[in-house]
Each structure stands twice: as structure tokens, then as C-alpha cells.
Amino acid sequence: xxxxxxxxxxxxxxxxxxxxxxxxxxxxxxxxxxxxxxxxxxxxxxxxxxxxxxxxxxxxxxxxxxxxxxxxxxxxxxxxxxxxxxxxxxxxxxxxxxxxxxxxxxxxxxxxxxxxxxxxxxxxxxxxxxxxxxxxxxxxxxxxxxxxxxxxxxxxxxxxxxxxxxxxxxxxxxxxxxxxxxxxxxxxxxxxxxxxxxxxxxxxxxxxxxxxxxxxxxxxxxxxxxxxxxxxxxxxxxxxxxxxxxxxxxxxxxxxxxxxxxxxxxxxxxxxxxxxxxxxxxxxxxxxxxxxxxxxxxxxxxxxxxxxxxxxxxxxxxxxxxxxxxxxxxxxxxxxxxxxxxxxxxxxxxxxxxxxxxxxxxxxxxxxxxxxxxxxxxxxxxxxxxxxxxxxxxxxxxxxxxxxxxxxxxxxxxxxxxxxxxxxxxxxxxxxxxxxxxxxxxxxxxxxxxxxxxxxxxxxxxxxxxxxxxxxxxxxxxxxxxxxxxxxxxxxxxxxxxxxxxxxxxxxxxxxxxxxxxxxxxxxxxxxxxxxxxxxxxxxxxxxxxxxxxxxxxxxxxxxxxxxxxxxxxxxxxxxxxxxxxxxxxxxxxxxxxxxxxxxxxxxxxxxxxxxxxxxxxxxxxxxxxxxxxxxxxxxxxxxxxxxxxxxxxxxxxxxxxxxxxxxxxxxxxxxxxxxxxxxxxxxxxxxxxxxxxxxxxxxxxxxxxxxxxxxxxxxxxxxxxxxxxxxxxxxxxxxxxxxxxxxxxxxxxxxxxxxxxxxxxxxxxxxxxxxxxxxxxxxxxxxxxxxxxxxxxxxxxxxxxxxxxxxxxxxxxxxxxxxxxxxxxxxxxxxxxxxxxxxxxxxxxxxxxxxxxxxxxxxxxxxxxxxxxxxxxxxxxxxxxxxxxxxxxx
Ligand code: GCB
Ligand code: CA
Numbered sequence: 001x002x003x004x005x006x007x008x009x010x011x012x013x014x015x016x017x018x019x020x021x022x023x024x025x026x027x028x029x030x031x032x033x034x035x036x037x038x039x040x041x042x043x044x045x046x047x048x049x050x051x052x053x054x055x056x057x058x059x060x061x062x063x064x065x066x067x068x069x070x071x072x073x074x075x076x077x078x079x080x081x082x083x084x085x086x087x088x089x090x091x092x093x094x095x096x097x098x099x100x101x102x103x104x105x106x107x108x109x110x111x112x113x114x115x116x117x118x119x120x121x122x123x124x125x126x127x128x129x130x131x132x133x134x135x136x137x138x139x140x141x142x143x144x145x146x147x148x149x150x151x152x153x154x155x156x157x158x159x160x161x162x163x164x165x166x167x168x169x170x171x172x173x174x175x176x177x178x179x180x181x182x183x184x185x186x187x188x189x190x191x192x193x194x195x196x197x198x199x200x201x202x203x204x205x206x207x208x209x210x211x212x213x214x215x216x217x218x219x220x221x222x223x224x225x226x227x228x229x230x231x232x233x234x235x236x237x238x239x240x241x242x243x244x245x246x247x248x249x250x251x252x253x254x255x256x257x258x259x260x261x262x263x264x265x266x267x268x269x270x271x272x273x274x275x276x277x278x279x280x281x282x283x284x285x286x287x288x289x290x291x292x293x294x295x296x297x298x299x300x301x302x303x304x305x306x307x308x309x310x311x312x313x314x315x316x317x318x319x320x321x322x323x324x325x326x327x328x329x330x331x332x333x334x335x336x337x338x339x340x341x342x343x344x345x346x347x348x349x350x351x352x353x354x355x356x357x358x359x360x361x362x363x364x365x366x367x368x369x370x371x372x373x374x375x376x377x378x379x380x381x382x383x384x385x386x387x388x389x390x391x392x393x394x395x396x397x398x399x400x401x402x403x404x405x406x407x408x409x410x411x412x413x414x415x416x417x418x419x420x421x422x423x424x425x426x427x428x429x430x431x432x433x434x435x436x437x438x439x440x441x442x443x444x445x446x447x448x449x450x451x452x453x454x455x456x457x458x459x460x461x462x463x464x465x466x467x468x469x470x471x472x473x474x475x476x477x478x479x480x481x482x483x484x485x486x487x488x489x490x491x492x493x494x495x496x497x498x499x500x501x502x503x504x505x506x507x508x509x510x511x512x513x514x515x516x517x518x519x520x521x522x523x524x525x526x527x528x529x530x531x532x533x534x535x536x537x538x539x540x541x542x543x544x545x546x547x548x549x550x551x552x553x554x555x556x557x558x559x560x561x562x563x564x565x566x567x568x569x570x571x572x573x574x575x576x577x578x579x580x581x582x583x584x585x586x587x588x589x590x591x592x593x594x595x596x597x598x599x600x601x602x603x604x605x606x607x608x609x610x611x612x613x614x615x616x617x618x619x620x621x622x623x624x625x626x627x628x629x630x631x632x633x634x635x636x637x638x639x640x641x642x643x644x645x646x647x648x649x650x651x652x653x654x655x656x657x658x659x660x661x662x663x664x665x666x667x668x669x670x671x672x673x674x675x676x677x678x679x680x681x682x683x684x685x686x687x688x689x690x691x692x693x694x695x696x697x698x699x700x701x702x703x704x705x706x707x708x709x710x711x712x713x714x715x716x717x718x719x720x721x722x723x724x725x726x727x728x729x730x731x732x733x734x735x736x737x738x739x740x741x742x743x744x745x746x747x748x749x750x751x752x753x754x755x756x757x758x759x760x761x762x763x764x765x766x767x768x769x770x771x772x773x774x775x776x777x778x779x780x781x782x783x784x785x786x787x788x789x790x791x792x793x794x795x796x797x798x799x800x801x802x803x804x805x806x807x808x809x810x811x812x813x814x815x816x817x818x819x820x821x822x823x824x825x826x827x828x829x830x831x832x833x834x835x836x837x838x839x840x841x842x843x844x845x846x847x848x849x850x851x852x853x854x855x856x857x858x859x860x861x862x863x864x865x866x867x868x869x870x871x872x873x874x875x876x877x878x879x880x881x882x883x884x885x886x887x888x889x890x891x
Contacts, residue, residue: 294408
């Protein structure tokens with residue numbers, strides 16, 4: 001008995017010893033000290049950081065910059081310091097610090113000693129810290145991160161915010177001195193290839209890099225074990241290897257054969273695991289690394305599109321940026337996971353991991369869910385004509401390929417997005433040289449990637465200026481030509497889209513074609529039943545996407561597409577309906593689903609889909625337009641059923657056929673709460689969906705039905721509906737005044753001049769509000785706003801912003817060196833009276849508030865003797881304007 005216990009004890013000891021020798025990996029994300037700028041001797045232990053902020057990684061110092069009123073964001077150095085206690089038990093082992101990503105230049109110090117640097121904000125990197133580490137005591141890790149513009153590090157410019165910081169996980173790793181290499185571009189040290197794959201057989205080749213950091217040679221056994229998804233060992237390969245002192249050596253396990261492999265596919269993303277292990281001569285495990293293995297074969301054809309495991313597949317999906325509401329790019333893993341799930345749920349099978357390599361967990365999810373991916377390095381808009389720029393780009397390409405080499409989901413490597421969008425020259429020798437240099441960079445990147453990984457395709461994405469790319473021979477270099485197309489958005493005619501596809505197919509014969517971007521801006525708070533280009537309404541967005549996807553589906557030569565973008569994302573210099581945000585997501589910054597998302601879900605999914613559209617439009621309003629004292633408004637129901645039924649407050653609105661993913665119902669909303677219920681039968685299952693909408697009904701015939709009038713919120717110069725989601729207020733479009741009702745008298749909607757003619761409303765950012773849309777439209781030359789409301793006391797809120805602030809004028813003023821306010825003041829001045837009483841005489845928005853600033857004035861007014869309310873505007877200089885009006889009944 002005693003013997004048995006002893007031997008059990010011995011086994012336990014052995015187990016503990018074996019374990020203690022394996023790799024230990026953990027994050028060191030919490031409790032860092034942080035300071036912007038360059039504090040004195042921040043790299044030294046003696047530096048006092050007690051007054052610094054305490055932060056947690058993932059962290060960016062620009063998270064708040066993204067939502068504030070000021071243009072620009074902090075770009076410069078900042079320091080992170082972390083006290084690290086390291087156990088004595090790790091002494092004698094190798095210690096490595098591993099960063100998943102920090103933007104964009106990093107220098108690392110340990111206990112005051114310089115360890116190394118890394119350039120580029122989107123790839124992983126690691127450093128051996130063993131020689132500077134003190135065991136059984138505290139160490140000081142100091143990291144300088146800098147996101148200042150560096151002409152030699154791509155991206156130079158782009159339509160997204162270059163959030164600075166250590167914004168992805170940081171790990172400490174401890175391992176045996178004899179271990180799988182950690183000095184190969186932060187790869188796993190193991191590269192798995194599958195030179196042959198078919199349904200019946202596959203061959204596998206595993207290249208492992210081994211490092212011996214002892215000062216004497218080591219004889220080791222390298223083992224590669226392939227396990228299926230249940231963990232069962234299915235193949236094992238062993239070999240011996242002799243490592244010299246200090247050597248890193250490459251070993252290759254060739255031609256491991258496998259019969260009837262279960263394939264990795266979109267619908268069945270089956271993954272095996274490869275355990276690569278090193279043992280010493282006595283059989284003790286020294287190190288182990290695990291990698292995914294997916295068996296698949298794929299091919300692109302310039303006429304027929306994409307084939308996976310011999311089966312044709314139209315790739316349909318999205319691109320994705322790594323940001324989230326108020327968090328910049330500093331996302332915890334769960335938020336990355338959520339995005340890939342959203343894509344899968346939408347029915348997507350393709351992710352353009354753009355414009356840069358992303359968090360490893362994104363890639364892991366694509367492997368797990370069966371999402372084909374294209375990963376790219378961030379050469380965007382322009383290049384710098386230096387050798388250093390070229391070298392950094394090539395290094396980045398190697399990092400990208402080696403780091404995600406083993407991912408079954410990756411089938412394409414990309415580089416260069418719209419590289420001629422910001423050409424510094426437009427003609428002459430300088431342009432020629434610039435083209436030449438760009439071509440050289442492209443050719444080197446292509447060669448590097450093809451050499452690193454001949455098993456995958458290469459991709460470049462172009463904007464609609466094909467002549468530039470042709471002139472520089474860039475359309476000849478990659479295997480796949482990706483087009484970013486925005487006809488019907490940046491360009492007026494949506495039908496040019498399909499013409500461009502056909503042209504590209506004709507001109508670049510034999511080249512594979514993908515649509516790497518397309519998409520309109522959609523502010524989820526905006527709706528319109530007269531939607532038009534650039535109004536940011538959900539309705540325009542939906543029409544645009546329906547058009548694009550239909551045209552692409554018709555053309556087999558379009559191998560695939562990634563709509564722009566899965567999610568709204570921050571772009572500091574952009575002015576859309578939401579300042580500093582690019583609104584082209586099919587989900588919002590907080591991942592709310594826009595109608596466009598629901599449409600794709602219905603169009604792409606095989607499982608039953610039923611979703612009432614306008615999902616997040618919960619504070620909705622409109623004018624009574626039926627005898628039943630209701631407001632009829634169109635509501636789309638998205639489904640892949642043949643027909644759907646919609647009920648409002650228990651009453652059926654009938655059954656409608658689904659066309660192109662949706663059925664539109666005219667829903668008679670009543671004042672207050674409305675309960676919508678949709679039902680459909682898909683196959684054998686009955687599906688249902690519900691939505692509650694709070695509706696604010698505004699009477700058209702105020703004189704007759706105004707007794708219970710409470711409020712109205714009207715956008716002038718606009719057919720748009722807007723939801724103030726903070727206060728749950730429904731804004732509705734203007735109408736012309738008729739006796740007994742309400743509305744404007746006189747004037748015309750504000751139109752802004754663009755390169756493509758006039759557009760309704762402005763796109764300038766309005767200061768002092770997060771509700772740009774209320775202020776971006778306007779009635780110019782308005783004479784009155786009247787409402788035949790019942791007697792009582794009212795709050796009348798008038799909303800203004802001076803929209804005439806085009807850059808030309810400002811530039812002119814700056815050229816003259818004069819004060820903006822002085823020159824432009826007085827260009828518009830008017831008086832305002834309410835019910836005959838003058839309340840403003842010489843009101844000049846620009847003079848008093850400057851341009852593009854939200855101004856709201858509230859007037860308390862008593863309405864008596866059944867006279868209703870009348871706001872009159874008196875022209876003095878220029879045209880009187882009004883952007884919006886809110887009438888609220890006090891008593
Ligand atoms: C593009 C760019 C992308 C932008 C997008 C847009 O073509 O590749 O980075 O965000 O257009 O929204 O304008
Ligand atoms: Ca992570």
C-alpha cells in the first residue's frame with residue numbers, strides 16, 4: 001500500500017516537473033502607469049511615475065479625442081510603465097514579452113536597459129527579455145509608444161483614425177532554453193503546409209524552427225502530432241535533431257499522409273490541431289506549440305469566380321475596422337469575437353481583414369466559423385519614395401504572412417489600397433518617378449509574399465481611376481484586382497457601377513476580379529421616404545446595397561465582394577452625419593443592426609430569417625394622414641420566406657409577398673405605443689418577430705384636433721426623419737402651412753454645391769451638438785412658421801446653424817490675412833417676431849456665434865384668443881433662415 005502511495009507521489013512529482021518545464025503564457029494587461037509626452041527619464045527605474053494615470057491594456061490615448069468637438073487627435077509619444085514581479089521559479093528559463101499590436105512605433109526598456117524597437121501599428125512582435133530580468137523581485141518595464149506621422153511607416157494617410165497606444169494584449173512567456181523559435185517575426189515558429197489535398201487524401205508538411213539557447217549542443221526529438229477536433233490523435237511524426245549551442249535550426253517533417261481528411265469548408269469549418277513538441281533525450285517535454293490545420297483546396301478563375309474544395313462559391317462579405325463606440329481601437333477580445341459572429345449571422349462567408357492585420361482572435365474566429373479571409377498590410381493612399389519606406393513595407397509583409405500562415409481561413413494576402421488616391425504630383429517627371437517607385441514597391445511586395453507563401457493569392461485594391469494604375473503597371477502585378485466602387489455615392493450615377501465591372505472584366509482579361517469595397521453612409525438615426533444620395537438615410541442605404549449585390553450576383557466573373565464596412569468606424573478628419581465617424585457600416589459603432597444588415601441576412605442566409613426593419617427607430621413620429629387618426633408609414637419586413645404577415649396591436653395588415661429580401665407594409669401607427677408582430681413560414685418552421693415603437697402623432701388639422709396637442713419637432717428644408725436617441729424625441733419633416741394646420745411659409749430648402757451638382761442639406765460638421773442632421777438642413781428665405789395650436793403657454797425653440805461656410809470663402813479670408821468673423825459678419829441678418837411681438841431685431845448668426853455652430857433659442861409664448869402661433873422672419877440683409885423648430889406645450 002505504502003509503495004503504491006509512494007509511486008503515485010513520484011508520478012505526481014514527475015508530472016509537476018514536466019509541467020514546470022513547459023511554456024507559461026499569460027497577459028500582463030493590468031495596472032500600467034501611463035503618461036502622454038516624454039516625461040523626464042521615463043525609461044529609468046528612478047523616474048517617479050506616482051502621479052501618472054493608471055490604465056489597462058487594451059488602451060488607446062485617443063479614445064476621447066474621437067468624440068470631441070476639436071479637429072485632430074493627439075499624435076506623439078507616450079509612455080507606459082509596468083512593475084512586474086517575476087517568480088524565482090522561472091529563473092534559468094527564457095522570458096519573452098509578446099505584443100499583439102501597438103500603434104505605431106515602440107521602444108521597450110526593462111530595468112532601465114534598452115531591449116528593442118518595433119515599427120508598424122498592426123503587426124505582432126516579441127522580444128527576449130531574459131538577460132535583463134530579475135527573478136524573485138520586481139522589474140520595471142517601460143514602453144514608449146509613438147503614433148506621430150512617420151513618412152517611412154505605412155499608412156501615411158487613410159480614412160480612419162490612427163489611435164495610438166498599446167491597444168492589443170501584451171503577454172509574458174516563459175520557456176525552456178531549448179524551445180520553438182520566438183525570433184521569427186513573432187510567428188509561432190511552426191509552418192504547416194498541405195501540398196496535396198483532396199477528398200480522399202492529403203499530405204502535410206510541418207516546418208518547425210528550434211532554438212537552443214544553452215551553451216552546449218542538444219540532441220532533441222521533434223514530434224508533430226495531428227489530432228482531430230475531438231482531441232483524438234490521428235497522426236504522429238517524430239525525428240531527432242541536433243542543435244548547436246545558440247543555434248536556431250529549421251526542421252521539416254515531410255509528407256505526413258492522411259487518408260480521407262475531413263475538409264475545412266464554409267459550412268463545415270473542420271479543424272485539426274497540430275501539436276509540435278520538443279523532447280530531450282530522456283523523453284521530457286521541453287516545449288510545445290499548437291497550431292490549427294485545415295484541409296482545403298481553392299482556386300480563383302477570372303471567368304467563373306471562386307471554388308473551394310471543388311465547389312463554386314460566391315464570396316460575399318464585408319471589410320472590417322477594429323473600433324468600437326467610445327473605445328477607439330482598444331477592444332477586448334469579446335468585442336472582436338462579436339464582429340465575426342455578426343458577419344456569420346448575416347450570412348457572410350468572406351472577410352476582408354482591412355486595412356491591416358488584426359487581433360489574432362479575429363483570425364481564430366474566421367477559422368472557427370468558416371469565413372474565408374483576405375489579410376492586408378496598410379499601404380494606403382500614397383507612398384514615400386525612400387528605401388526605408390520600401391524596407392518597412394517588405395518587413396510588414398513578412399510579419400503578416402508568417403504570423404497568420406497557419407490559418408485555414410486565409411486565402412488571400414493583400415497590399416496597397418487605393419495607392420494613387422493621394423498622388424503628390426499630377427504630371428511630369430515627378431509623377432513618372434513616383435509611378436516608378438510605387439511599381440517597384442508593388443513588385444517587391446508581390447515577390448516577397450509569393451516567395452513566403454506560394455499557396456495563396458495576392459490582391460491589390462484600386463479606386464475608380466484605372467488609368468493611374470494602368471500607367472504605373474499596377475494592374476499587372478497582383479493575382480486578384482480588387483475594385484473599391486462608390487457609384488451612387490461619391491459619384492452620382494449608381495448604374496455606372498455595373499458598367500465599370502464589365503469594363504474591368506473586358507480590359508483586364510485573365511485577371512481575377514473582386515469588389516473589395518462598396519457602400520453608402522447611413523446614419524441609423526435618419527430616415528426618409530424621398531431618400532437621395534448623401535442624405536445618410538437608412539432607406540437610401542438599402543436601395544444602394546440592393547442594387548450592388550444584385551449586379552454582382554448576375555456576374556459570375558465577380559469572384560467575390562466585401563461591402564464597406566461591417567461596422568461604422570472612427571475617422572478623425574471625416575464629416576458625415578456623425579462627426580469623425582465613417583457611417584458606412586451595416587452595423588453601428590455600438591453594433592446596432594441597420595436595415596442594410598437585415599437585408600443581407602434575408603438575402604444570404606439559408607436558415608429562416610424574419611426581422612421587422614427600422615429596428616432601432618423606437619422614437620418615431622409623423623403626421624396624421626388617415627381617418628382613423630393614425631399615420632401610415634412604410635415599414636420593411638426582411639425575410640427569406642415567400643410571404644410574411646404583419647400585425648399592429650393585434651390587427652393583421654395582411655400577408656405580403658417577399659421580393660428581393662423584404663416586404664413593405666404601410667403601417668398605421670397610432671399615438672403612443674405600437675406593437676408590431678411579423679410571422680412567416682419558412683420550410684417547416686413558423687418564425688415570428690416583434691417590435692415596439694413609440695410613435696408621436698402630430699395632427700395635420702390642428703384647429704379641429706389640436707385639443708390634446710403636446711409637441712412637434714420639425715426639420716426645415718428637409719424630407720428627413722431624425723431620432724434624438726438620448727431624449728427619445730422624434731423629428732419629422734417640414735410641410736407647407738395651410739390654414740387650420742401648421743408649416744412653413746415661403747423659402748426654399750438649402751442646397752449645397754458639390755462637384756456633381758446640388759445636394760440637399762449640408763455636410764459640414766456642426767459644433768456644439770451631437771445631432772448634426774437637425775442643423776444640416778435649412779429653409780432659406782423663410783417668411784413664417786405657423787401652427788394653429790390651441791390657446792395655452794408654449795415653449796418655442798428655434799434651431800439655427802450658419803451653413804454657408806464653404807472652404808473657399810474661408811481660404812479667401814485667410815489669404816487676405818483678415819479676421820474671419822469681421823469679414824463675414826453681417827452677410828445675413830434678420831428679425832424675428834412671434835405673434836406680432838418683435839423678439840429679435842438684428843439677428844446675425846455668423847456674427848454672434850460664428851459658422852457651423854448649433855444655436856438654439858427658446859421663447860416662452862402665450863397663445864390666446866384662438867389666434868394660434870406665428871413666427872415671422874424679417875429680412876434685413878441676405879435671406880432669413882431657420883433650420884428646425886420645436887413647439888412644446890407648457891400649459
Ligand atoms: C475607400 C477607402 C476606405 C474608405 C472608403 C470611404 O475607398 O478604401 O478606406 O473608408 O473609401 O468610406 O470613403
Ligand atoms: Ca487580443
